[in-house]
Amino acid sequence: MDFGVVYTQEQELFRKEVRAWLEDNVPEEMKVPYDEANYTSEMHEFWKQKQNELGKKGWLFSTYKEEDGGGGLSPDHRSVIEEEFREYRAMRPITSTYTVDVLSVWANDDQKDKFLRPLLQGEKFEHMRMTEPHSGADLADYRGKAVRDGDDWILNGENVFISAHGDEDFFPGPMHTDENAPRHRNLGYFVVPNPSPGLEVREMDLLPGRRQKHITMTNVRIPGDHLIGGETQGWQVHGTHLEAEHGGGGSSLGRDELIDNLTTYVQEKNTDGAESVDSVKQNTTVDAYLESHVDSMLGKRAYWRYQAGLGNTYEGNVHNVHNRVGGLRNSVRVRDVMGPYALLNADDERAPHGGMEEVDQRSSAGQRHAGGSTNIAKVILARRIGISRTKERPAPTPKG
Ligand SMILES: Cc1cc2nc3c(=O)[nH]c(=O)nc-3n(C[C@H](O)[C@H](O)[C@H](O)COP(=O)(O)OP(=O)(O)OC[C@H]3O[C@@H](n4cnc5c(N)ncnc54)[C@H](O)[C@@H]3O)c2cc1C
Known part of the structure; x- marks a missing residue:
């Protein structure tokens, strides 16, 4: 088959x-x-x-x-x-599909013309703004505040670990709109234009060398039509983003370059004979190969179900958790097989495959923290497969 x-x-x-x-x-x-x-x-x-x-x-x-x-x-x-x-x-x-999903589902026609069309056409760019300094895992616990002032909103708050270039045109995300409303009914979802008076974007210098930003908003004034959905509906609006980020759209990519390169590396070592790879490393490479193939199939299943309009109730979350834990296991396997070569960076001519292994070694653990962390991905999967006290249903997506 x-x-x-x-x-x-x-x-x-x-x-x-x-x-x-x-x-x-x-x-x-x-x-x-x-x-x-x-x-x-x-x-x-x-x-x-x-x-x-x-x-x-x-x-x-x-x-x-x-x-x-x-x-x-x-x-x-x-x-x-x-x-x-x-x-x-x-x-x-550059613009994430997560925000595009949010706007496709929740924006009204005028907002689609103003925000969605230029993003889909690549005329403007955005990056989502969610994590606050006190916590990212408990995302509903927002502290940043949006207060009405006539037709406008005044925003105060800050976000960290934002993987933006910094010059994006919009930073969309939820903010607190009603202090007296219960959790999940107290947020609005706002598209914040960049630049705006009172908006500051600073570089965060982190180990993976990525482009993480710290965003602060001090009395940033935005027009009323930059609120997407109702003024206490932000958690539901943001649910569409989280549905996609937690795996709901699946993945169509078949090729895993890291593991393809590992396989070629072992093949070449065996062919040239001088340094043939021992059976333990062969075994490790087979495990990595299998892990990668299983992951690809899980991603494609969720992709197909999503695109066919069948909906993913838990299938995308299965892929999300597997991708996180399997990817980390494979980083360790690459290091076990290649040894110190996996730690040589692009500047070293002995680095295999242009140093891609070193980048993976440096960033793979951190990557498992992005998008709410692996623990949170497991909490969500537990809810979706009915083994948690809390039940969770999929949020609306552009496919229904
Ligand atoms: C590479 C990278 C890119 C990122 N890009 C973005 C971005 O573009 N935009 C953005 O908004 N954010 C971004 N983030 C932030 C990311 O979403 C947060 O780091 C993540 O949500 C976890 O939040 P935290 O770091 O505040 O950890 P905390 O919320 O402080 O959690 C600490 C630890 O406790 C665990 N934990 C917390 N609650 C529970 C629970 N109920 N059950 C089990 N375990 C729990 C977490 O898993 C975590 O390991 C990025 C992070 C990284 C590392």
Whole structure:
């Protein structure tokens, strides 16, 4: 039985078209580096421009509705685009699909024109703003406040670990709107324009060398139409974001470059004979290979269910938890097989595969904390499969 995805002739022709676009448009020096610390401002300006071109072609948010500014293409076309862009080390949308999902479901027509269309078209960019300094795991416990002032809102609060470039046009996220309302009924969801008087974006210098930001809002005034949904409906609105971030949309990507490279590394060691790999390392590589394949299948199952409109009640969460714990296990396996070579960075010519292993070793544990942490992903899965005191139903998504 073959579980691989089979593409039609038309889709394979589309693949050629995507590949040709990449070859014509992406010079070697603009390919996205493994280490985000090496992502330059020239690259960023280049990719912002390209995202605008891709938006016009319908390849940026390819499966979102054409009437909203998306590409209106099929999920298989999207898979082809994702695969080819990943292979070519080309940038996928700077704007996250999570926010695009929120606006697709909850924004009114005027707000869609103002916020959603320019994001889908790559004319504007955003980054979500959720975690506050006191806690990110208990996300409903917001401290940042939004207070009405005539038709406007005045915002005060701060967010940390925001993986933004800093020059995004919007920072959307929930804020406290009613001190007397019960938990989950006391938030509004606001799109904060950047720049705004009173909004400050600062760099956080963290180990993975990523682009984490600290955002502070001091009496930031925003117009009333920047509130998405009702003024105490923010938790429900944000639920659409969390549904996607916790795995609800699945993943169509088949290839796991880290584990493909590990397999090739072992094959080459065995072929040249001088340094053949012992049976323990072979065994470890097989475990990594299996883990990676299981993860890919779980991701594709959730992707297919989501795109087919069947809905994911727990399937996306299974993939999310597996991806987090399996990915970490595989980082350890890569280190066990490659030894100190896995710790050589891109500057060292002995580093295998341009130093991608070193980047993974440095960032994989931290990555498991993003999006609410692995513990929280497990809490949510427990609720979805009915083994927790609390029950949780999926939030609305653009697919229903
Ligand atoms: C690489 C990276 C990128 C990020 N990008 C963004 C971003 O773009 N935007 C954004 O808003 N945030 C971002 N974050 C922040 C991230 O969402 C938070 O780190 C995460 O939600 C956890 O919050 P915290 O760090 O405040 O940990 P805390 O909330 O202080 O939790 C500490 C520990 O306690 C555990 N814990 C807490 N409550 C429970 C519970 N009920 N059951 C079991 N365990 C529990 C947590 O799992 C965690 O291990 C990013 C973080 C990282 C590391």
